[in-house]
Amino acid sequence: MKLLPYSNSFHKTKIKRDIKPFDIIKYILLVIGSILIIGFLYEFISCKIEDGRIIDKNKFVRVDGNKYHYKVMGKGDITVIFDGDMGVPFNQWKKVADILEKEGNCRMFFYNRTGYGLNDLDKNKSPEQQARDLRMVLKKLGINSQVILVGEGYGTLVMTNFAKIFPKYVEGMVLINPINENQFKDSDFIKEYKNKAFGQGILKAGSYVGLTKLLYNMNLIKDPTGYLNNINEDDKKEFKILRTRNNYISAYKNELFNVINGNSKSQQEGLIGDKYLTIINNSKFSSKQKDLENLTTNKDDLDIVDIDSSSDIVSLEKSEDISTAIRQMCKKYINSKKAT
Numbered sequence: 321m322k323l324l325p326y327s328n329s330f331h332k333t334k335i336k337r338d339i340k341p342f343d344i345i346k347y348i349l350l351v352i353g354s355i356l357i358i359g360f361l362y363e364f365i366s367c368k369i370e371d372g373r374i375i376d377k378n379k380f381v382r383v384d385g386n387k388y389h390y391k392v393m394g395k396g397d398i399t400v401i402f403d404g405d406m407g408v409p410f411n412q413w414k415k416v417a418d419i420l421e422k423e424g425n426c427r428m429f430f431y432n433r434t435g436y437g438l439n440d441l442d443k444n445k446s447p448e449q450q451a452r453d454l455r456m457v458l459k460k461l462g463i464n465s466q467v468i469l470v471g472e473g474y475g476t477l478v479m480t481n482f483a484k485i486f487p488k489y490v491e492g493m494v495l496i497n498p499i500n501e502n503q504f505k506d507s508d509f510i511k512e513y514k515n516k517a518f519g520q521g522i523l524k525a526g527s528y529v530g531l532t533k534l535l536y537n538m539n540l541i542k543d544p545t546g547y548l549n550n551i552n553e554d555d556k557k558e559f560k561i562l563r564t565r566n567n568y569i570s571a572y573k574n575e576l577f578n579v580i581n582g583n584s585k586s587q588q589e590g591l592i593g594d595k596y597l598t599i600i601n602n603s604k605f606s607s608k609q610k611d612l613e614n615l616t617t618n619k620d621d622l623d624i625v626d627i628d629s630s631s632d633i634v635s636l637e638k639s640e641d642i643s644t645a646i647r648q649m650c651k652k653y654i655n656s657k658k659a660t
Contacts, residue, residue, distance in 0.1 A: 326369045335369065340430065342658050353485060383456045383460070384442070388431055389432050390430060390431040396424065397426075398468055398654065399427045399465060400420075400428050400469075401454070403454070403471045404472055404635070405472045405473030406572055407575075409437040411555045412551075414551065415639035416639045421434050429461075435574075446584065468493070468649055470493070471498070476496070492597070496600050501610055544633055545630065550636040596649050597613075597615055599623070625645060
């Protein structure tokens, strides 16, 4: 304010302040920082609340300090080891397990790889390292007998690596929609995985500040086709909670890059010698799996099953076909042991 010479009153003087570019940047960074802090707190608090809603029904063992949740069902003369596709926990096998349990001719073992379900997240691992971890889990549980390996999708890479490293335990394999290592050279095949990996990279960054959870609640993130409508409500609730978290996304992203980078070299000719082999293909892709028939030298006990499936998780949609294939292989093994 100032006093006018011709007046006894005061009037305001407006002071013009220049806004510098640095000030604008500072304000923008302040807003972004505030949003990130709020997002981080939202993620932290919501995770704590959600943790109270999850009921841990399964047992676990530790390998190198990391939890591996597992489930064992049934009784029989042979143990069947199940390893699922990327992006889903072991409840993908529930329908198959329920059918096989009624037969009573095999013991079944299910587990989650690191990062899935309630498992701890470990460093990035190749299918070979994952197969070694699986062997350690089995060893800790005292499962040192002969096994039949069953894998779907990415899980088939873990199973073929297991068969390569520990052949003396393997009596047969059932490969469902297998990933053929020869396709690592196919640019069109790899492009699909690159697109998924790019999306998971964004979701991983968003998982720290609640953005991924927000996008999922807005139905902007897709779940595996045919998965949620084939599992029970408790499993559905748990999956919806865990699939937006960093553990899940990091595990999924690592497995996508294992395919992109071709981090598996296990499917050599005669891999399992004269052991039993069943390959279950989606009929749309069966022609691309032809060379996998050479994993066994026993062509008399080689079974190829073509199915039509619109689901990302074939073992849920075609549980009868899958359980039939496993049951037949178990019977072949049991009958061969009786004959000797």
